[in-house]
Amino acid sequence: MKLTPAEYSEMAKKASPGTKSYKTIPIAFLIGGLICMAGEGLINLYQYLGMDQETAGAVTSVTLIFLAALLTGLDLYNSIARFAGAGTLVPITGFSNGVVSPALEFKSEGLVLGLGAKLFVIAGPVIVYGISASIVYGLILYLFKLY
Amino acid sequence: MSQKIGRSTLVLDTFPSIMSYASVVGKKEGEGPLARYFDAIFDDTTLGEKTWEKSESRMQKEAVSRALEKGGYATMQIDYIFAGDLLNQCISSHYGLRDLNIPFYGLYGACSTMAEGLSLASVFVDNNLAGFTMAATSSHFCSAERQFRLPLEYGGQRTPTSQWTATAAGSLVVGKSARPPFVKAVCGGTITDLGIKDINNMGAAMAPAAAQTIKTYLEDSHTGPQDYDLIVTGDLGLVGSELLIDLLKRDGIDISGVHNDCGKMLYDVEAQDVHAGGSGAGCSASVLCSYLLKKIEDGALKNVLFIATGALMSTTSFQQGESIPSIAHLVHLTYNRE
Secondary structure, X not given: OOOOHHHHHHHHHHHOOOOOHHHHHHHHHHHHHHHHHHHHHHHHHHHHOOOOHHHXXXXXXXXXXXXXXXXXXXXXXXXXXXXXXXXXXOOHHHHHHHHHHHHHHHHHHOHHHHHHHHOOOOXXXXXXXXXXXXXXXXXXXXXXXXO | OEEEEOOOEEEEOOOOEEEEEEEEEEHHHHOOOOHHHOOEEXXXXXXXXXXXXXXXXXXXXXXHHXXXXXXXXXXXXXXXXXEEEOOHHHHHHHHHOOOOOOOEEEOOOHHHHXXXXXXXXXXXXXXXXXXXXXXXXXXXXXXXHHHHOOOOOOOOOOOOOOOEEOOEEEEEEEEOOXXXXXXXXXXXXXXXXXXXXXXXXHHHHHHHHXXXXXXXXXXXXXXXXXXXXXXEEOOOHHHHHHHHHHHHHHOOOOOOOOEEEHHHHOOOOOOOOOOOOEEOHHHHHHHHHHHHHHHHHOOOOOEEEEEEEEEOOOHHHHHOOOOOOEEEEEEEEEOOOO
């Protein structure tokens, strides 16, 4: 069995089935799109109930975050996500699921060392690099406006 | 007395016998094709415990207790137990077996633990170091996921090459008897690493280790694939099995006609949506301690090579970008003492 890692890597790649993108991408597009459409519907509904557009948008985000958290708690979100893929990951619902799921998972290690410490184990990197990117963007914007 | 032949094979000339065995599994495994061979199926995979770690410990204890009970053995009769599991510091074995008062050797062989434990248990009996020994291991989907991957409720995607950690435990008692199944020989694996880094493709990482051990044993024992009814690997799954067959073919050894894999046998891979098949220490242990030993006991299988494979990385080494070292231990099981 004289085989270099590079040769084996080729072999392994050939034996490993790829993701069925022709199926997963349209499904993700469809489900993600449906979630966003529901969001639009909610904005319209809240505006109809008398909110201005900005408030309606914020309340819609809160509603979607709540629904995703609820579905996560009921152990339904991951079943939907198994089918929907990135469709449930990309919208704001995915972020909610990313925070609620470690909260549920790690509560067995206690409220401080478990839930508290591990709450952002998934969302943490998104927040850190999201904020970092916005600072860089802000700086660039500031420098451009100086001249 | 055991006799060392070739590179790493021990021939056990008294043919230690597997006196008793038991396997317990979770709901999903209980819905698989081997359901009727298991001693217990727990539809509630928490087993009534508060944490997943406790559930797994309970499951391992159940497997050991049932193996003792089936053979009518008291814990006092067992000289040593060899056990381990996947969780950090092998807590499933330590907590699960702490009340049993059996002298304990803890093993870490990842998913190869059952073959490793059975090897040592048999060697101890063969050399009259013990009258009765035991081997046990377990894995639990939920405790493994939270240690190695992501929270259960997180809606992430599994890649097509990923394998499903079995919620299962297996245990057996080794002693001397005229009743099959017998352990004819064992072959210790060497740590093998061909550079696979994808933690979601364990089958590919472990296949070279399995190929290495099988080749070594066939050379050491001067036998070929045609001498066996079944060459069964631990948990290579679909991807790893294909690679194993290809790797051995490069050395002129064709096992395709007699090979199967516990990761493919435990589940209906397509219908149960386990992607590339089952894995976990409990996967090969539960398939061995149910279907396989039963078939050998009945004489339906007479000559079987059982090779459990283990991936020896940790979450830390994985995050630091290291490749996955793997191991495979082999046990030659027979129906006849010859």
